[in-house]
Amino acid sequence: MDVAGKVAFITGGASGIGFGIARTLVANGARVVLADLRQDHLDNAAEHFAQRQEARNVHTIRLDVTDRAAMAAAADEADATFGGTDILISNAGVGLEGALAEATYADWDFGLAVNLGGVVNGLQTFVPRMRARGTGGHVVNTASLAGMVVMPSFMAIYATGKAAVIALSESIRDGLAEDGIGVSVLCPGPIKSNIHEAAQNRPERFRAGSGFAAAEERLSQRKVSDLWMEPDEVGQMVLGAIRENRLYVITHGEWRDAVVARTDAILAAMPTSVNQELIASLRAHR
Ligand SMILES: NC(=O)c1ccc[n+]([C@@H]2O[C@H](COP(=O)([O-])OP(=O)(O)OC[C@H]3O[C@@H](n4cnc5c(N)ncnc54)[C@H](O)[C@@H]3O)[C@@H](O)[C@H]2O)c1
Numbered sequence: 001m002d003v004a005g006k007v008a009f010i011t012g013g014a015s016g017i018g019f020g021i022a023r024t025l026v027a028n029g030a031r032v033v034l035a036d037l038r039q040d041h042l043d044n045a046a047e048h049f050a051q052r053q054e055a056r057n058v059h060t061i062r063l064d065v066t067d068r069a070a071m072a073a074a075a076d077e078a079d080a081t082f083g084g085t086d087i088l089i090s091n092a093g094v095g096l097e098g099a100l101a102e103a104t105y106a107d108w109d110f111g112l113a114v115n116l117g118g119v120v121n122g123l124q125t126f127v128p129r130m131r132a133r134g135t136g137g138h139v140v141n142t143a144s145l146a147g148m149v150v151m152p153s154f155m156a157i158y159a160t161g162k163a164a165v166i167a168l169s170e171s172i173r174d175g176l177a178e179d180g181i182g183v184s185v186l187c188p189g190p191i192k193s194n195i196h197e198a199a200q201n202r203p204e205r206f207r208a209g210s211g212f213a214a215a216e217e218r219l220s221q222r223k224v225s226d227l228w229m230e231p232d233e234v235g236q237m238v239l240g241a242i243r244e245n246r247l248y249v250i251t252h253g254e255w256r257d258a259v260v261a262r263t264d265a266i267l268a269a270m271p272t273s274v275n276q277e278l279i280a281s282l283r284a285h286r
Pocket residue numbers: 011012013014015016017018035036037038041063064065066091092093094095114142143144145187188189190191192193194195196197201
């Protein structure tokens with residue numbers, strides 16, 4: 001589907017990748033709702049569009065994607081502002097990392113509530129509204145290449161959430177297609193953004209008992225490299241995937257060998273024998 005004249009709701013839309021997607025969609029005729037936890041990011045993004053005389057095509061909402069009631073209220077606000085949402089971009093995420101031995105329930109709950117739960121909440125909030133309107137649409141979920149390759153244990157919480165977002169996106173595609181709703185999953189490599197600011201993006205209820213305070217302090221010092229991709233380039237890739245309803249959007253080829261190695265290891269562990277009767281019986285019960 002084309003994006004001109006459409007309305008997109010972008011979580012984490014006021015910084016980094018989400019902001020790059022927002023700029024690309026607005027430049028191609030869409031109106032966007034930027035839903036973000038951080039008021040400073042929302043203010044910067046609003047200022048960016050105001051300077052370009054594009055403020056009328058952009059609406060900002062402060063939202064924590066882990067808060068389901070607030071997300072429903074944000075969807076109502078988006079409906080009231082621009083009419084119904086055609087494109088949902090569930091992109092809000094946090095760059096959680098730290099030694100596995102230091103991870104506590106607070107860290108697991110924080111990482112999974114935002115990086116996976118935020119995507120689930122987007123799906124549950126927006127897809128019924130899209131279905132009810134009956135005009136189709138598109139869902140883009142931001143995962144990561146970290147969900148496709150075997151990651152080191154200090155990234156376990158992040159990798160777990162991102163792998164789940166990939167599986168979620170793959171498995172909902174046939175069901176949403178029945179209502180003309182496409183699905184894409186964005187798997188970025190290194191992109192210029194503020195993802196190192198995880199500590200500032202930790203909602204209050206996930207702070208007590210965290211074992212990652214020192215790791216988050218180290219992460220906050222990380223410098224964004226010139227070698228990393230520009231968010232606007234990612235925006236163009238996402239635009240193409242929406243237009244052509246492509247499932248996978250993978251920004252980098254540098255992890256190709258790692259994907260091959262993992263796939264080879266899975267195939268090596270999988271028996272080659274196939275019981276056709278078993279397959280037929282499972283198909284019959286679908
Ligand atoms: N930058 C990368 O290299 C990279 C690589 C792979 C995947 N990703 C993924 O891309 C997505 C965007 O991240 P980014 O790199 O642009 O980082 P970013 O920090 O620049 O942008 C993320 C935005 O999400 C917002 N946010 C965080 N928690 C939120 C919450 N609970 N509710 C609503 N908004 C929230 C932040 O305020 C921020 O504006 C994330 O899902 C991230 O995991 C990024």
